[in-house]
Amino acid sequence: MNPRTxxxxxxxxxxxxSLAQALVYELRVRDAMTCRLRTASPRDSLRSIQLLMKEHxxxxxxxxxxxxxxxxxxxxxxxxxxxxxxxxxxAEARMTRxxxxxxxxxxxxRAVAEFDRFDFGRFPVLDVGDRLVGIITRGDITGALMHHLxxxxxxxxxxxxxxxxxxVPDEPHRRFILNAEVRAGDFDSAGKLSQxxxxxxxxxxxxxxxxxxxTIIAYEAETNMIIHSLGGRxxxxxxADRVTIEAVDQGPxxxxxxxxxxxxxxxxxxxxxxxxFGAGMGLPNIRRSTDxxxxxxxxxxxxxxxxxxxxxxxxxx
Amino acid sequence: MKLADTLSRLDARVISGSPEVEVRGCYxxxxxxxxxxxxxxxxxxxxxxxxxxxVSVAAMKDVAGVLITCGRQPDPAVVAKAAEEEVVxxxxxxxxxEAAGKLWELL
Numbered sequence: 383m384n385p386r387t388x389x390x391x392x393x394x395x396x397x398x399x400s401l402a403q404a405l406v407y408e409l410r411v412r413d414a415m416t417c418r419l420r421t422a423s424p425r426d427s428l429r430s431i432q433l434l435m436k437e438h439x440x441x442x443x444x445x446x447x448x449x450x451x452x453x454x455x456x457x458x459x460x461x462x463x464x465x466x467x468x469x470x471x472x473a474e475a476r477m478t479r480x481x482x483x484x485x486x487x488x489x490x491x492r493a494v495a496e497f498d499r500f501d502f503g504r505f506p507v508l509d510v511g512d513r514l515v516g517i518i519t520r521g522d523i524t525g526a527l528m529h530h531l532x533x534x535x536x537x538x539x540x541x542x543x544x545x546x547x548x549x550v551p552d553e554p555h556r557r558f559i560l561n562a563e564v565r566a567g568d569f570d571s572a573g574k575l576s577q578x579x580x581x582x583x584x585x586x587x588x589x590x591x592x593x594x595x596x597t598i599i600a601y602e603a604e605t606n607m608i609i610h611s612l613g614g615r616x617x618x619x620x621x622a623d624r625v626t627i628e629a630v631d632q633g634p635x636x637x638x639x640x641x642x643x644x645x646x647x648x649x650x651x652x653x654x655x656x657x658x659f660g661a662g663m664g665l666p667n668i669r670r671s672t673d674x675x676x677x678x679x680x681x682x683x684x685x686x687x688x689x690x691x692x693x694x695x696x697x698x699x
Numbered sequence: 700m701k702l703a704d705t706l707s708r709l710d711a712r713v714i715s716g717s718p719e720v721e722v723r724g725c726y727x728x729x730x731x732x733x734x735x736x737x738x739x740x741x742x743x744x745x746x747x748x749x750x751x752x753x754v755s756v757a758a759m760k761d762v763a764g765v766l767i768t769c770g771r772q773p774d775p776a777v778v779a780k781a782a783e784e785e786v787v788x789x790x791x792x793x794x795x796x797e798a799a800g801k802l803w804e805l806l
Contacts, residue, residue, distance in 0.1 A: 569750070569752065570751065572752055572755065573751075573754075573756075576755065576759060577755065577758065577784065580759065590740065590761060594740075594759060594761070597759045601735070601755065601759060602735065605731075605752075657750045658729050658730055658731045658746075658748045658750065658752065658753070659731060659732070659752075661730035661731065661732040661733045662732075663730070663732035663733055663735070663736055666736070667735050670736065
């Protein structure tokens, strides 16, 4: 029998939030930025940069050395140089040093806030390794939103068609798969999947202590992603003899797993702590609750947690 | 002892659910993971947190109820979630220390 799958991803549109508003939270700067960069070196003259701008119809050129960002020359800098007669100076003499940057993992809502705050036309974009990976303008943000709105609309039409084609009746003992997307910083949506998991295990008559262990793992894994990751996906599968919980995030990965497994050690920020998170007990709680635990984490791919709880008490007779 | 029998000593009022439940012991913490690790089912959880995650944690641990101290009020969405998950919420103007003192005598 096919498993029954439920998606518990919080629906912002259901709470009266438009799809466009939801998208500015979901999409990242890396989804909207221009990656094909025109850069110049610090020794290049402002004149040559002016020509570069003209040729490619761009309004700002990052000045780099070995993909490290040294500064930015904007169209305003060029106008000023022409006015003041130093258009033949090298870029390094006139560029804006230490320009305000964005990070590729910022949400678009944060990006829009930065545009409002600084009133610059463009921001260079750096990744976690401080490498220059793109440049972003307000136009890029609008473009990305339009593009994704269109794609979502097409997707919705297709899904609706699929749904009407395959309406399946519910069965009490089939395998259950619960899915939820987890957004970074979205504390208000925490706990939906573990709540549903609790209901299912309760309905199946699973012993309360086992039910508690399974829901604690799901909850701690979810809040870990909300607090520490850039977002990810939580899946709980209720099979005949075990509950399997998987949490896969998009990074940035756990720097020192041994340290993170230690009770009381936490890197949670002030907001999380104010809400009662960040006790440094998330992973220790998961370890205590699990019958089998596997965590893989590296700074390139993020973290993948796999935990199993046996539905028959196998630990103690 | 019934949770309802503690209300007058704690100067507490019921925000959500029915206090006609058995209460066995007490756990005091404002850290959610700490409660997940150490609170026992059936205990009264005392905290000054009012965020909706308090309800999730209380439901997961099957505590008898949550006593919110210092007169703090959870917002209506949290109260609604507590009703949905059948979690008993109480509120008292006492500080956590004062509430703990009373509970030490009662339980």
